[in-house]
Amino acid sequence: MNNNKNLYAKLIPVMLCFFAMGFVDLVGIASNYVKVDLNLTDAQANIFPSLVFFWFLIFSVPTGILMNKIGRKKTVLLSLAVTFASLLIPVFGDGYVIMLLSFSLLGIGNALMQTSLNPLLSNIITGDKLASTLTFGQFVKAIASFLAPYIAMWGATQTIPTFGLGWRVLFPMYMVIAVLAIVLLGSTPIEEEQPDKASGFKACLALLGKPFILLSFIGIMCHVGIDVGTNTTAPKILIERLGMTLAEAGFATSLYFIFRTIGCFLGAFILRKASAKLFFAFSVVLMLLAMAGLFMFHTETIIYICIAMIGFGNSNVFSIIFSQALFAAPDKKNEVSGLMIMGLFGGTVFPLAMGVAADAVGQTGAVAVMTVGVIYLLIYTLKIKK
Incomplete structure (x- = not known):
């Protein structure tokens, strides 16, 4: 019983x-x-x-090297x-800089957290229970993701005072949770194993030769x-095609995260x-059909269905590609892990290209850029071994 209490603590x-x-x-x-x-403009906002x-x-x-030094x-x-700090700054204004x-x-902060939090959990949960606990952590993370648009919408439309913050009330609300996480984790003793040998940039990048x-x-x-x-x-699609306000259209972002959460769980x-x-293959075909739907249809219901798909x-x-990469180089797990996390850089490349495309031809251009990514994943499917 005490062991369970210590585990939950x-x-x-x-x-x-994970919520943070x-x-x-x-x-x-x-x-x-x-x-x-x-x-x-879209390009500037993206x-x-x-x-x-x-x-x-x-x-x-x-960050992997830092973990080996400080834990x-x-x-x-x-x-x-x-x-x-990132959540505190917008309290003082929403200027561009x-x-x-x-x-x-x-x-x-998120790059540091993504790299270090999963290994930290492995110091608490081991064996066959680790995978399911990591999945639950992703579920908790997704709660913060789909709550954000609702909180921003509430702040933007609320009649009671939000101290002049409006939609930016989202930042101090999440900031309080970040402080709570610091206090609770800081006061919780967690024994850590001896660090593995750190991977360097050279070792990681060399794997791209495979x-x-x-x-x-x-x-x-x-x-x-x-x-x-x-x-x-x-x-933006709902605003452009249906004339919705941003507060109304913000539900689309939450809908995406709700179905992503359901997908992770199932x-x-x-x-x-x-x-x-x-x-x-099923997942990628589902996305390809959704992209086709966003090209062809302009009705609210179908747009929402496509976003959910x-x-x-x-x-x-991510989890399938990540595991496939580990299988391909089982003796280089540290290097593969670092390289795959670096791949999150795609979150920089795509929005920039989508912003330029959207400014040129509207949100259909942004959808076209995402469709290129889906087609690549369809081709990648052929390379998966099992």
């Missing part, structure tokens, strides 16, 4: 950190509000989500401190690009029975 602060990990997804809805507030994910390219491997728990605490700084710090690893790296970039792209573009069970290749289809792509 350690798990609760770690799961709160989901703060990064607020960038989609936030960039839409900043676009309206500052009268930006710099914000691009900037957030740019830092994964820079910080993923160095996993201290690295997670550092990530929470950086995240706290202020939001650039805020989103930069949010991206840096064709399947390179294909997997690009696949991760496409997955994250579609994820961030849908998060950012879904409300995928954990489906992948125990079904072939990874077959389920991956993308959320479900994209929910297990």
Whole structure:
């Protein structure tokens, strides 16, 4: 009984950190509000989500080295401190430079957290229970993701005072949770194993010489690009085609995350029975049909259905590609892990391209960019071994 109490006492602060990990997804809805507030073009507004994910390219491997020096728990605490700072800054205004700084710090903090939190959990949960606990952590993370648009919408439309923050009330609300996570995790003793040998940039990049690893790296970039792209573009499609207000259209982002959460939950069970290749193919075809629907139809119901299909289809792509890459180089797991996390840089490339395309031909252009990523994943399906 005491062992269970001790386990839960350690798990609760770690799961709160997973919730804080989901703060990064607020960038989609936030960039839409900043676009309206500052009268930006799509290309200018999409710099914000691009900037957030740019830092994964820079910080993923160095974070692994840092963990070996100061430990996993201290690295997670550092990530929470950086995240706290990123959420504090918008309280003082929503100017262009202020939001650039805020989103930069949010991206840096999340890069630190994504790299260190999963290994920290492995110090608490081991064996066959680790995978299911990690899945639950992703479920908790997704709660923060789909709550963000609702909180922003509430702040933008609320009649009671929000201290002049409006939609930006989202930031101090999440900031309080970040502080709580710091306090709880900081006061929780967690024994850590001796660190593994750290991987360097050279060791990671050398793996791109292996064709399947390179294909997997690009696949991760496409997955994250579609994820961030849908998060950012879904409300814009409704605004452009149906004349919705941003507050009304913000539900589209939440809908995407709701179905991505459902997909993660069901995928954990489906992948125990079904072939990874077959389920991956089903997921990608589902996204391809959704993209075709966004090209062809302009009715509210079908647009929502397409967004939900993308959320479900994209929910297990990362885990399948990641595991396939590990299978391809089982003796280089540290290097492969660092390289795949660097692939989250796709969240920078896609929104920039989508912003330029949207300014040129409307949101159909943004959908076309995402469709290129889906087609690549369809080709990648042929390379999956089982």
